[in-house]
Amino acid sequence: xxxxxxxxxxxxxxxxxxxxxxxxxxxxxxxxxxxxxxxxxxxxxxxxxxxxxxxxxxxxxxxxxxxxxxxxxxxxxxxxxxxxxxxxxxxxxxxxxxxxxxxxxxxxxxxxxxxxxxxxxxxxxxxxxxxxxxxxxxxxxxxxxxxxxxxxxxxxxxxxxxxxxx
Numbered sequence: 272x273x274x275x276x277x278x279x280x281x282x283x284x285x286x287x288x289x290x291x292x293x294x295x296x297x298x299x300x301x302x303x304x305x306x307x308x309x310x311x312x313x314x315x316x317x318x319x320x321x322x323x324x325x326x327x328x329x330x331x332x333x334x335x336x337x338x339x340x341x342x343x344x345x346x347x348x349x350x351x352x353x354x355x356x357x358x359x360x361x362x363x364x365x366x367x368x369x370x371x372x373x374x375x376x377x378x379x380x381x382x383x384x385x386x387x388x389x390x391x392x393x394x395x396x397x398x399x400x401x402x403x404x405x406x407x408x409x410x411x412x413x414x415x416x417x418x419x420x421x422x423x424x425x426x427x428x429x430x431x432x433x434x435x436x437x
Contacts, residue, residue: 335380
């Protein structure tokens with residue numbers, strides 16, 4: 272990201288990244304990293320794509336991309352991981368609406384980003400974009416961080432088994 276593009280990106284999201292509640296996402300594990308970093312990666316990719324395509328809703332789309340996973344595990348503590356797939360977009364939307372005035376496109380982006388895992392079909396091209404970016408970023412993160420973490424644990428276990436007879 273060029274310096275000018277980074278400055279513009281930072282100005283679009285600054286109030287969100289300064290939000291005390293949003294910053295709690297630093298402590299939430301998500302795809303082998305924290306949810307804050309995941310959301311930031313989705314927002315940066317979204318911003319860059321919108322900017323390259325000269326989309327008119329770049330700011331709104333970028334902000335919604337950052338807010339798409341604005342929830343804590345504590346808020347969904349009574350749900351298993353399958354249930355969270357379906358319910359977390361609504362919780363993220365609820366949390367986002369507490370702090371920000373969101374237009375219809377932004378609300379749709381957050382509510383529909385888990386399609387087709389949820390039956391909420393994206394209504395706008397911006398919603399489709401964030402949904403695809405989120406899936407791409409999630410796949411990258413799982414392969415880069417979570418899979419390597421599990422592989423490391425597995426290898427430690429295997430090497431420990433090999434060394435057991437002493």
